[in-house]
Amino acid sequence: MHMPVHAFRDGASVMKKHWKLVGLGVGVLLAAEIYKKYNRKRRIQQRKDEVKKSCARLRQQLQNDGINEAKSKVITDLSITQLQSKLQNGELKAIDVLRAYQYKALEVNDKTNCIVEPIKEAEVWARELDNQTGPKGPLHGIPISIKECYSIKGYFVTAGMSYFLDKVVDDDAVLVKVVKAAGGVPFVRTNIPQTMMTFECSNPLYGNTTNPHDSTRSPGGSSGGEGALIGGGGSILGIGGDIGGSIRIPSHMCGIVGLKPTVQRLSLNGSLALNSGQTHVKPSGGPMANSVDGVVLAMKVLLDDTLFTLDPFVPPLKFNTKVYESKKPLRIGYYTDDGIITPVPACVRAVHEAKQALEKLGHTMVPFSPPDVHAAVARYTRTVLAERGDIAAGLLAGDEIDPSYKLMYHTYQTLPNILRMFFGLLMKTQDRLAGEVVSQRRIWFMLDWWDLHDEITAYKSKFIQHWRDMNLDAVISPGLACPALPSFKSIRVSTVLSYTALWNLLNFPAGSVPVSKVTENDQKQLNDTEVYPAKKYFERKLKEFCQDGVGLPVNVQCIALPYQEEVVLRLMKEIETNTK
Ligand SMILES: CCCCCCCC/C=C\CCCCCCCCCCCCCC(=O)NCCO
Secondary structure, three states: OOOOHHHHHHHHHHHHHHHHHHHHHHHHHHHHHHHHOOOOOHHHHHHHHHHHHHHHHHHHHHHOOOOOOHHHHHHHOHHHHHHHHHHHHOOOOOHHHHHHHEEEEHHHHHHHEEEEOOOOHHHHHHHHHHOOOOOOOOOOOOOEEEEEOOOOOOOOOOOOOOHHHOOOOOOOHHHHHHHHOOOOOOEEEOOHHHOOOOOOOOOOOOEEEOOOEOOOOOOOOOOOOHHHHOOOOOOOOEEEEEEOOHHHHHHHHHEEEEEEEOOOOOOOOOOOOOOOOOOOOEHHHHHHHEOOOOHHHHHHHOHHHHHHHHHHOOOOOOOOHHHHOOOOOEEEEEOOOOOOOOHHHHHHHHHHHHHHHHOOOOOEEEEEEOOHHHHHHHHHHHHOOOOOHHHHHHHHOOOOOOOOHHHHHHHHHHHHHHHHHHHHHHHHHOOHHHHHHHHHHOOOOOHHHHHHHHHHHHHHHHHHHHHHHHOOEEEEEEEEOOOEEEEHHHHHHHHHHHHHHHHHHHOOOEEEEEEOOOHHHHHHHHOOOOOOOOOOOHHHHHHHHHHOOOOOEEEEEEEOEEEOHHHHHHHHHHHHOOOO
């Protein structure tokens, strides 16, 4: 078709105008993006400065009040039972206990960077308790540390992401309210890893937390700040959260006690969850402490009418003291290897020591093999990574990706599918599960999601049948396949998660209790190929990361059927009392 020349000229000028508009649009978008990034960086810096100032203020306050190492130690050396009784009978004041723990917490923080910030209102709360007349609550004056993801009115809840620095939260989480109603004094907020979906403890806002027993190692995560703080002696009781091991892994790596209850035995209302729409495997909130007594006290106090009223979806099951204190001999399964990754010798030895101790107490110990752990863990990762980290990635836009999260982020977010499949195939030659996890598909369709639910339900039934066939009351297992790992290395041995994540998939309560410390002989055995052949790639990596680990804590895990936290705690107490 013929077009007159002027038509071309007009067309060209219109195009030119359009290009100008497009250019302008792109420029505005780019400028907005640059501004957003700049603004986020500025906010992060501002946050870092606020935190530094708030620690400096507290330090000054403690100095003004004449608190020193010796004064603090007199109080922080008390067991939770002694502390509770001295606070109840008025021998100790809440403010003095708070000051002692603030001092110690800052000291541990200097070594490990475990605190996000002190809670400034703690002093007011402690003084109010000291002035209070009438009956005292069971946690009266006991300082409690709180994982960063739990809301505390007036504070930022971020999971290590600057996206959440826009506004502070306007109410306390349910567990924080229950703690306060019982007279507890929330006094510090503790660090977490970026997104909370790793078992490290590092993020660009608050930095990396290190292990109190070895500063080159991680405390584990995601409740790693709690692990490091309690493990270092800077808190006696804290609250964590767990969807794959986040209470139990730091407990194991820092040598403290932690309980992951059945989902919803305690409330998680008011705690940050990035993927709360993921319904198949849910997180649990639970206590972490320096003793089983601490965890038991927390469970007794939390499982109360205040909790049942604040969150009516929590089944009104009070702590069953009869079950906890029962002396009836139990039939307990034990295993040291789940077939996914062989634990290092120290972790195997800990299970044997716990088994012997329980046997001496009259329990019957029987070898147990959890059925089909491979399929279970593959389903677990398909579930928790169903959207392959899209939600976190959306919130992270503009933030630096933390080294602890990088490999997972890039595997699922930036690697083109074809390369990921190739990487997965390559991985499969080394480790079948890891290869499957790397190449697993995003769940797009509702029917796939429902099928996955049915598969998990079927697995639960099969597992419970196996448990019943063996007539078990409980099971003990390694706390994890390795003690504390060097910082930022956990993703390279992430199959170790099979020891903890299995119980999240099944929704069984599981607790972690210290049994021993890595010895020279454990290390010798680790390097003896007859004892630890390290045939799999991840086992070779474990062996590498576990060198020079003498003295690191080693826990075991205790597990029971859903809603039988009291059985778990009973075993933990018996192990704590009869090992080491
Ligand atoms: C479990 C087997 C994993 C094998 C992965 C092989 C490693 C290949 C490298 C990169 C791919 C990354 C795959 C990462 C898999 C781990 C996924 C689950 C992480 C869940 C951690 C949960 C921590 C937690 O409990 N958070 C509490 C939140 O409230």
